[in-house]
Amino acid sequence: MARNVSVSLFWRVCLLNGAVFVLGTLVLVLSPATISAQPLWSEVVAVSIGLLVIVVLNGLLLRSVLRPLDRLTGLMASIDLRSPGLRLDEEGSSPARPLVQGFNAMLERLEAERSASAAVALHAQEAERQRIAQELHDEVGQSLTAVLLGLKQAVGQAPPEMLEGLEEVRETARGSLEEVRRISQRLRPGVLAELGLLDSLSSLASELTARTDLRVVRGFLPGLPNLTAECELVVYRVAQEALTNVARHAEAREVHLGLTRRGGMVVLRVVDDGLGRRGATPGAGIQGMQERAQMVGGRLELRDREGGGTEVLLEVPIDPKGENGDPDPAG
Template identity: 65%
Template sequence: MFHLSMPLFWRVCLINGAVFLLGTLALALSPATVSAQPLLSELVVLLLGLTVIVLVNGALLRAVLRPLDRLTTVMARIDLRYPGLRLDEAGSGPARELVRGFNAMLERLEVERSTSTTRALQAQEAERQRIAQELHDEVGQSLTAVLLGLRYFMDTAPEPVRAELDALRDTTRTSLEEVRRISQRLRPGDLTDLGLVSALAGLARDTSARNGPHVRRRLPSSVPDLPPETELVIYRVVQEALTNVVRHARATTVDLDLSLSDDALVLRVADNGVGIRAGAMGAGIQGMLERARMVGGDLSVRSHGGGGGTEVRLRLPVPAPVLGRAGS
C-alpha cells in the first residue's frame, strides 16, 4: 500500500489525510448541505458520514497497527536464555522494517550474551583450576606434614597421649581426603589422566558411595578423541545433573548413559525421582545449557510427568572423521 520504509508516523498521517480528503470531497461534491440551525435529516446525514469516516479510518489503521500488536506479544515471550526465536518478517506487513530491526537486535544480543557467558565460564574454570592447585599444593602439603609429624610423635609418646594423637591423626587424614576430593571436583584430574569414560565412571561411583541413589552406568568402552573443552562440558554436565539428583530428586536410581550414533554423542542422566517443574531454572541448569551451547550441543531438562523422574539429555554433533577414530 505504502512504501515499506515509510515511517509509521507518516503512514498514519497519510491514512488520516486520505480519509479526511474523501470526507471533504463528499461534502463538497455531493448535494448535502448543512443549515445554520441543522435539520434532523441533515444531522442523520452528518452522523452517517461520520460513522463511515470512523469505520474506514479504523479499518485502514488496523492493517497498519495489528502487526505491531503481534510484535508486542512476541516481544513479551522473548527470553534470551532460549535463543533462536525470531519474528516472521514476511507476515509483518507495514511493520516489516520494525520486525527486521528487532530480529537484528536479538541476533546481536544473543551473540553478545553467548560471548560473555563463554568468557564467564572460561574464567570460572580457570579460577577453579587455581583454587584446586592451591588446595593441593598448600593445604594438602601442610596436612601431609602434620600427618608425618603426628606419626613421629606417636612412636615416642607415652600411652595416654598416643591415643589422643591417634584420634588427631584420623581427623587429619579425613581432612586430607576431603581436601583431595574438593580439589578433584574443582579440577577433574581424572579427565586428563584417565580419559572421559573413567572420569564419568568416577563421578557415578562418588554419587553412589556418598549415600546417593544407585547409578546405573551404560558407558562405551571408549569415545572418540574429543576437544578438551567438549570433554570438560560433558563432565560438568554429568557432575551438575548428578548433584541435582542427590539434592532435589529423592530418587533411588539414576541412569547414566553415553552413546554414539552416526553423527552425534548422546548423554543421558535420568532419575526416577519426584520430577522437575517445567521451566525450573537455577544457576546449575543455566550453566549446563550455556556450556552445551558453547560446544555446539543441544541440552534439554525435562520430566515425563506423574513422578516419572527427570531426564537431562545432551546431544553433541561429532564430525564423522572423529567418530571414525572411536575405539581405534
C-alpha cells in the same frame, strides 16, 4: 533505523487519513445532496451518517496498519535470551517488517555478546578452579601429609596410654587429606585429560556411590566419536552438576547416567527416580549448565518424568575430526 521506521509509519497513517477525507469530500461534492441555509433534520442525519462512515472506515484502515505493532509488542515480551534462537516472524509483520528485522538483528547481537560473555566468565571460573585445586593439593595436601608423618613418628615413640588418642588424631588427619584430594579432583578434573571422558564419568559415578547410598546405573555407547576438549569439559561439568543435584535434592534411590549418539550430536542423559522439580525455579547451577551448553553450540533440556524424577538431556556437537577415523581418546 528507528527514525526511518517511524517516518515510514507516519506517512502511511497520513496517507490513509488523507485518502479517507478526500474520498469523503468527493462523495459530498459529486452527490446531489445539499445543505440548506437552515439545515433540516434529514440533512443533519445524512451528514452524521457520512461522518460516522468516514470515522469507521478510517479506524478500520488504521487498525490494519497498527495491528502488527500490537502483535509485535506482545511477541517482544515473550523473548527470553536464555533460550536463544527465537525470532519474530518477518513474513506476516508488514508494514512493521523493518521494525521486526531490526529487532531480530538486535537479538542476534545480544545473543552473540551474551554467549561471548558467558564463555569468558566460564573460562575464568575454570581457571580459578584450577588455581584453587592446585593450592589445595600443594599447600593443604602437603601440610596434612607432613602432619601424618609426624603423627606416625609420634605413635612409635608415645607411651601406651597416649596411643589411642594419637591414633584418633591420625585417622582424622588422614580423612581430611582424602577429603582435600576429593575436593581438588572435583575442582580440577585431571582424570579428564589422563583417562578420557568415559572413564572420568565412571569415576564420578563411583565417587557418588561411595559417598551416598545412591545407585548409579551407567550406559555408555561404545565407539563414540571424538569431542573437542571444550565439549568434553562441558559434558563432564554438566554430569557433575546433575549428579550433585540428585544427591542433594532428589531423594532418589537410583540414577541412570548415559552417553550416546544422536545424529551429529553426543547426548548425555542423567535420569533419577526422585521427587522431581516440583515447580521449583531453576537456580544458578541449572543456568550455569545451560550457559555451558550454549557456549559450545549444544542444547540442555530438563523435564519431569512421569511417575517421578527428573531427566537432564545435554546435546553437544561431535568434533568433525572424530568422523575421519581418528581414535577416540575416551574409548
